[in-house]
Amino acid sequence: MSHPAPSWASVRRSERLAGTPAVRHGAYWWLVSASGSVLAADPVFTGELDRFAAALAAADRAVTEIRTHGKAARKARS
Incomplete structure (x- = not known):
C-alpha cells in the first residue's frame, strides 16, 4: 500500500514535531528534509514519536x- 509522502515544500514549521524533521501526515510519521521524505516504519521509534x-x-x-x-487572577485583583 502506497502512502503519499508530504513534500518538503508543503510542510510548515508548525506541522513539525518540536522543530524536528518528524512530521505526522495522516496515520504515519515521516522524516522530512530538503532532499526528500522517508516513512518512519519502526514501531518502537514511531511509538516514541x-x-x-x-x-x-x-x-x-x-x-x-x-x-x-493567571489572566483571570489579574482581572480579579484590578
Whole structure:
C-alpha cells in the first residue's frame, strides 16, 4: 500500500514535531528534509514519536491553563 509522502515544500514549521524533521501526515510519521521524505516504519521509534507528541500536547494545554488562570487572577485583583 502506497502512502503519499508530504513534500518538503508543503510542510510548515508548525506541522513539525518540536522543530524536528518528524512530521505526522495522516496515520504515519515521516522524516522530512530538503532532499526528500522517508516513512518512519519502526514501531518502537514511531511509538516514541507518538508519546513525545502527546507529552508536548499535554504541556501546551497545561501552559494555556496556567496563562488563563493567571489572566483571570489579574482581572480579579484590578
